[in-house]
Amino acid sequence: MRALTFKQGIYLEENKSLTSDKPLKKANRPAQVIIPMQQHIGVPCKPLVKRGDHVEMGEKIGDIDGFISAPIHSSVSGTVKEIRTVLTPEGKLCEAVVIEADPEDRLAEGISVKGDLEDLNPDEIIDIIREAGIVGMGGATFPTHAKLRIPEGKKAEYLIINGAECEPFLTGDYRLMLERPEDIVYGMKALMKAIGAEKGIIGIEDNKADAIETLQRAIDGENNIEIKKLITKYPQGGERMLIKAILNREVPAKGLPIDVGVIVNNIATAVAVADAIKKGMPLIERSVTISGPGVNEPVNLIFRIGTPIEELLAEAGGLTADAAKVIIGGPMTGCAQPHLEISATKGTTGIIVLTENEVEAFDPQPCIRCARCVDACPELLMPLNLARYAEHGMLEQLEKYQVLSCIECGICSYVCPARRPLLHNIRIGKAEVMAKNASSKQG
Amino acid sequence: MKDKRFIVSSSPHIRDLTNNAEIMWSVVVALVPAIISAVYFFGLQALVIILTSVLGAVVTEYLFQKARGKKVTISDGSAVVTGILLALTLPPASPLWMVLIGSVVAIGLGKQVFGGLGHNPFNPALVGRAFLMAAYSKPMSSWILDGQTTATPLPTINTALMNATTSATVAEVVEFTYWDLFIGRIGGCLGETSALALLLGAAYLLYKGFIDWRIPTGMLSTVFILTLIAGRDPLAHLLAGGLILGAFFMATDMVTSPVTKRGRWIFGVGAGLIVVIIRLWGGYPEGVMYSILIMNTAVPLIDRFTRPRSFGEVA
Numbered sequence: 001m002r003a004l005t006f007k008q009g010i011y012l013e014e015n016k017s018l019t020s021d022k023p024l025k026k027a028n029r030p031a032q033v034i035i036p037m038q039q040h041i042g043v044p045c046k047p048l049v050k051r052g053d054h055v056e057m058g059e060k061i062g063d064i065d066g067f068i069s070a071p072i073h074s075s076v077s078g079t080v081k082e083i084r085t086v087l088t089p090e091g092k093l094c095e096a097v098v099i100e101a102d103p104e105d106r107l108a109e110g111i112s113v114k115g116d117l118e119d120l121n122p123d124e125i126i127d128i129i130r131e132a133g134i135v136g137m138g139g140a141t142f143p144t145h146a147k148l149r150i151p152e153g154k155k156a157e158y159l160i161i162n163g164a165e166c167e168p169f170l171t172g173d174y175r176l177m178l179e180r181p182e183d184i185v186y187g188m189k190a191l192m193k194a195i196g197a198e199k200g201i202i203g204i205e206d207n208k209a210d211a212i213e214t215l216q217r218a219i220d221g222e223n224n225i226e227i228k229k230l231i232t233k234y235p236q237g238g239e240r241m242l243i244k245a246i247l248n249r250e251v252p253a254k255g256l257p258i259d260v261g262v263i264v265n266n267i268a269t270a271v272a273v274a275d276a277i278k279k280g281m282p283l284i285e286r287s288v289t290i291s292g293p294g295v296n297e298p299v300n301l302i303f304r305i306g307t308p309i310e311e312l313l314a315e316a317g318g319l320t321a322d323a324a325k326v327i328i329g330g331p332m333t334g335c336a337q338p339h340l341e342i343s344a345t346k347g348t349t350g351i352i353v354l355t356e357n358e359v360e361a362f363d364p365q366p367c368i369r370c371a372r373c374v375d376a377c378p379e380l381l382m383p384l385n386l387a388r389y390a391e392h393g394m395l396e397q398l399e400k401y402q403v404l405s406c407i408e409c410g411i412c413s414y415v416c417p418a419r420r421p422l423l424h425n426i427r428i429g430k431a432e433v434m435a436k437n438a439s440s441k442q443g
Numbered sequence: 444m445k446d447k448r449f450i451v452s453s454s455p456h457i458r459d460l461t462n463n464a465e466i467m468w469s470v471v472v473a474l475v476p477a478i479i480s481a482v483y484f485f486g487l488q489a490l491v492i493i494l495t496s497v498l499g500a501v502v503t504e505y506l507f508q509k510a511r512g513k514k515v516t517i518s519d520g521s522a523v524v525t526g527i528l529l530a531l532t533l534p535p536a537s538p539l540w541m542v543l544i545g546s547v548v549a550i551g552l553g554k555q556v557f558g559g560l561g562h563n564p565f566n567p568a569l570v571g572r573a574f575l576m577a578a579y580s581k582p583m584s585s586w587i588l589d590g591q592t593t594a595t596p597l598p599t600i601n602t603a604l605m606n607a608t609t610s611a612t613v614a615e616v617v618e619f620t621y622w623d624l625f626i627g628r629i630g631g632c633l634g635e636t637s638a639l640a641l642l643l644g645a646a647y648l649l650y651k652g653f654i655d656w657r658i659p660t661g662m663l664s665t666v667f668i669l670t671l672i673a674g675r676d677p678l679a680h681l682l683a684g685g686l687i688l689g690a691f692f693m694a695t696d697m698v699t700s701p702v703t704k705r706g707r708w709i710f711g712v713g714a715g716l717i718v719v720i721i722r723l724w725g726g727y728p729e730g731v732m733y734s735i736l737i738m739n740t741a742v743p744l745i746d747r748f749t750r751p752r753s754f755g756e757v758a
Contacts, residue, residue, distance in 0.1 A: 007754075012457075168457070240754065250755045325450045336451040358457065359450050365463050365519070366561035371655075371702035379754045384702065385746075402753040410455030417462045418561075424453045 003206045005231035006241040009378045010411055012168050012234045012332070014207060018291045018298040019171045024179060026302050027315055029101055033076055033306030035061065036086055038094040039345040040135040041142050042068030047097050053080045056108035058282050060133075061097050070143040071133045074108075075284035075304035076101035089328040089335055089342055096343070099306070111280045117190055125194040125277070132276035133283045133346075138162060138173075138237065138266035139329050141347040144273070147263060148194045156195040157261035160246060161188055161270055163204040163211065164230055164237035167330025170350045172287035173267040175300050177204070177211035180271055181218035183278075187270030188225060190277055195263050200225040203246050207232040234332065235409040239264040241378055253405045268349075283346055290316035292331075294323035294353030303344055309351055310340040322355040332410040365418035373412035373422060379405045383412035387422040390429025395436055398429045406430060463560075466653050466697075467520030473644030474527050474692070480627050480637035485535040489633050495539050497526030499546030507555035521560050525549050528568035528692060531634025532685060532732070533575070534583065541579050545571040565739045566696050569732050576732075624682035635685040645691035654695040657704060661711020662690040662718070669719040686718065689731035699739045706742075706749040714738045 038044035045062030049055055055074040062072035078101040086096040114120070114128050130145035150156050161184065165173040177184065184202070192200050202219075204212050206229050219225045228246050230236050240251045242264060249260040257264050265273075268287055275281045284305050291298035296317030303312055309328070313319060327334040328342070331352050344351070373383035381402055389397040403426065412422040481489040504522040508515045529549050533542060549571025557563040576583050623629050627637025634641070648654040663681060670677040681687070694700060694714050701710050714734040721730025 244754075252757050253753060253755045254757075255755065319447075323449075325452075325456060327454075327456050329454075331454075331456045333454050334456065335454070336456060337449060338451050339446075339448055352456075354456060360458070362452070365516075366559065368463055368466070368561045368697050369700075369702055370466065370653075370697045374702045374751075375704075380751045381753050382702065382750060401750065402756060405753050405756070408454070414455050414457065415459050415461075417459075417466055419458065419462065421453070423455065427453065 001227075001229045003229045003231045004203075004245040005233055005236070006244040006378060008376050008380065009233045009235060009241070010376050010415060011232070012414075014232070015168045015291070016171050016174070016207070018169065019289050019300050020174060022171075022175075022298070022300050024172075024175045024287055024300045024302050027304070027307060027312060029076060029103070029105070029304065030307045030311050032078075032081065032098060032100050033074075033304060034086060034096050034098050034308060034343045035072060035074065035306035036088050036094050036096045036343060036345060037062045037072060038088060038092065039072060039141060039305070039347065040068075040070045041140065042066065042070075042146075044094050045069065045072050047083050047095060049080050049097060051080055051082055054078070055080060055099060056106045058111045058284055059108035060131075060282070061099075068143055068146050070135050070145070071131065071282075072305075073133055073282040073284050074099055075306055077104050077106040078102045087338075087342060089337065089345060089348060091335060096306075111282075114277045114280050117186070117193065117277065120190075120193070120277070122194045122196065125190050128276050129194070129273060131282070132272070134269060134272045134276060135283070135346050136266055137268035137272060137286060137346060137349070139333065139347050139349050141345075144265065144269055147265075148191070150195055150258060150263075154258045155261060156197045156258060156263050157199065158247065158263070159188065159192045159195060159197040159200045160239075160242060160262055160264045161200065161202040162237055162239065162242055162264055162266045163202050163208070163215075164242060165208075165267075166205060166232070166234045166237040167332055167334075167350070169291045169352050170289045170330050171291075171300055172289045172349055174208050174211055176267050176271055176287055177208065178214050180274075181214050183274035184215065184267060184270045185218050185222065185225065186278065187273035189222075190273050191263070191265055191270065192224075197263065198224060201246055202227045203230050203236075203242050204228075205230045205232040205236055234411065235378055235407070238378065238407055238409060240407065253402060286346060286348070288312065288344060288348050289350040289352075291350065292327075292352040292354055293358065294320050294325070294355045296320060305346055306343045308340070309337070309342050309344050312344055312351060313340070313353070319353060320355060322357070323353050324356045324359045325354040327352045327354070332414065333408065360419075362419070362421065364420045367418050367420060370417055372415040372417065376411045376415050378409060378411065379407055381405060383422045383426060386429060387412070387420065387425040390425040390432070393432065395429075395433055398433050403429050403433055463521075464519045467524050469648065469651055469653050470524045470692070471520055471527065473647045474524075474531070474634070476640035476643045477531060477634040477637065477688070478527070480640040481531065481535075481633040484627055484636060485633060489535060492533060492535075492537055492539070492542050492633060493527060493530040495542045496530035496533075496546040497523055499543045500526030500529070500550045503547045503550040504555065507551065508559070511555075513559065516560065519560070522550055525554070525567045525571075528634075529571045531688060532568065532572045532632050534585065535633055536582070536585060538582055541575060541582055544578075545575045548574040561698055563698060564742070565736055566693050566699050569693060569736050572732055573736060621678055621682065624679065629683070631683070632685060635688040638682050638687045641687045641691060648691070648695075654691065655700075655704075655707050657707040658694045658700060658711040658714075659690040661708050662686075662694055662715040665712045665715025666718050669716070670723075673719070673723055675723070680722070684729050685731040689735055690714075693731075694735050694738070699742060701742055701745045701749065703746060703749040703751055705751070706745040709745050709749065710738050710742070713741065
């Protein structure tokens with residue numbers, strides 16, 4: 001099988017061997033979980049419980065009307081201690097339900113098999129997925145049910161399952177591919193049925209040869225599912241790059257994958273869909289990689305949503321003395337955390353800790369126009385220009401140079417020999433252009 | 444652990460180790476073969492000229508930065524590169540005072556007045572050389588070595604070929620062979636004579652990814668094809684004169700060349716075209732310096748018109 005790829009991008013040091021051989025291990029039940037009411041892109045949920053309520057494991061504790069949202073469930077059985085405002089891993093403030101866990105893990109009513117896949121129709125599948133609170137688990141946390149409702153006039157030809165896992169250090173999806181291949185295929189079939197796609201493709205980077213082999217065995221006998229091997233190159237897991245590599249189709253700028261007949265879902269999302277249908281279990285736990293030079297014993301864990309990251313780090317042997325930066329997500333796109341009083345959520349793919357050695361002080365030098373950013377940008381943009389226009393607030397130029405096409409992969413800042421904060425400035429430029437467009441629409 | 448606070452910054456959180464200084468010092472390393480061949484063919488005087496030029500460039504950079512109250516960045520290697528490159532374009536008998544003036548002008552007028560590294564529109568070394576050509580044309584075109592006057596091969600070839608009857612090759616009209624031209628056993632400026640030494644260094648920079656192949660390829664192939672069509676000796680035009688040095692080490696200067704791939708082709712082909720026009724129809728036997736300086740002026744325009752179509756961009 002020839003490995004496929006997209007234009008440009010970069011090769012990163014993978015650092016996956018720290019955890020790739022470590023099976024997913026159930027994390028300990030925390031004494032209390034702090035479950036934020038916003039764990040998805042879209043409208044935050046309203047708490048459905050109040051202080052003193054008893055809740056069961058899998059019970060819905062937050063929901064809201066609104067197409068772009070996903071309900072939230074308790075990951076323990078126990079008592080609601082309080083509802084308070086917390087900081088999310090993305091740096092937003094939102095309400096959270098704090099639950100004291102009891103050791104019983106009593107399951108909520110109605111958590112049972114949802115029936116055979118053959119008997120479920122697409123709408124029923126999408127409803128199950130919504131009620132299970134499933135979101136895109138590659139980190140973007142877009143509500144999955146919303147993605148699966150195909151807009152009028154469009155047709156989903158392909159379901160692509162994203163097994164690229166192109167961020168350094170992360171191995172959660174890799175472990176799922178090795179440990180739960182049947183559920184991935186089951187979830188895939190459910191998703192294909194939901195969107196009416198005839199073909200399913202799993203894209204996996206060629207640094208995960210045994211995952212390719214394992215899934216190849218799991219799809220034996222399925223004649224509409226195949227595996228495509230991808231070159232290990234960042235950001236292969238970006239859905240636009242993934243579709244380009246696998247189908248040679250370009251998702252239009254400002255467009256969505258469905259514009260080229262594709263819906264993309266992540267490996268962990270497929271597993272969550274299988275759990276929701278086969279067991280009736282909502283999304284209350286997920287895989288995570290705890291790794292990096294700043295933790296003592298890197299591990300892969302399955303944790304309950306709402307577990308404080310401090311407890312997850314403790315299961316990785318705690319922080320080293322020189323730990324300096326705690327990142328939720330991968331080192332290229334993740335968010336740095338100011339402290340450890342943060343809960344791990346549906347979008348937490350990894351907790352990566354860097355030490356003082358890897359965290360250098362900002363000391364930008366002049367741009368020498370080396371064009372390494374231009375040569376590497378997977379969206380074929382000119383980051384040096386965008387960053388400069390953003391610094392000077394030149395909104396027209398920003399739009400002309402397609403600033404809104406930036407996927408914030410971080411490559412430009414990564415390769416810059418002058419250590420300029422290119423993406424940082426481009427983000428500001430993007431925000432200003434979007435704000436301007438929004439206000440001109442209103443006016 | 445509870446009260447511990449951590450560093451927060453926006454992503455990405457890891458960085459490639461390559462920095463500006465590594466790129467600049469790699470160019471210095473890549474120029475070592477050319478320096479060695481200069482010393483081999485022209486004697487220790489060559490080394491003295493190179494060191495004088497480097498010293499002039501670095502001290503000028505230091506003084507400018509001090510005067511402007513900026514951080515002193517002479518250790519980033521960029522002034523060293525300019526010093527070496529300027530020296531390599533000078534005749535072997537250049538008086539040291541002239542070398543010094545050239546290097547002061549290169550950094551002062553060519554770079555610092557624009558705001559220093561990254562802001563100069565022209566290649567600083569070539570600004571220095573252009574100044575010397577205008578101000579001191581006599582020492583800049585006298586080729587005295589060991590008491591003997593030698594002509595540089597390019598004018599010699601040009602004259603000889605012009606006077607020869609029909610499609611004469613270089614070997615028939617002058618006394619050097621292509622091999623002499625290739626290894627540098629000929630007259631000429633300090634660093635431009637040995638194509639072999641220059642190509643060794645260029646190969647290193649290409650391997651490191653610090654120069655782009657499109658610019659030299661465009662420049663050299665344009666000169667080759669056009670001189671071939673014009674009935675001249677294309678190999679001699681490639682190997683004699685400053686073309687190899689200019690194409691690989693000056694036209695590729697990151698600060699003063701386009702950032703887009705199509706732009707680099709245009710830059711290289713345009714520079715090659717100007718070289719041929721100057722050499723065949725202009726008043727100068729050589730044309731590399733002006734070709735690059737002229738193309739430098741076009742860089743902002745080239746970048747603007749060659750913005751790549753972004754991924755999925757709908758026109």
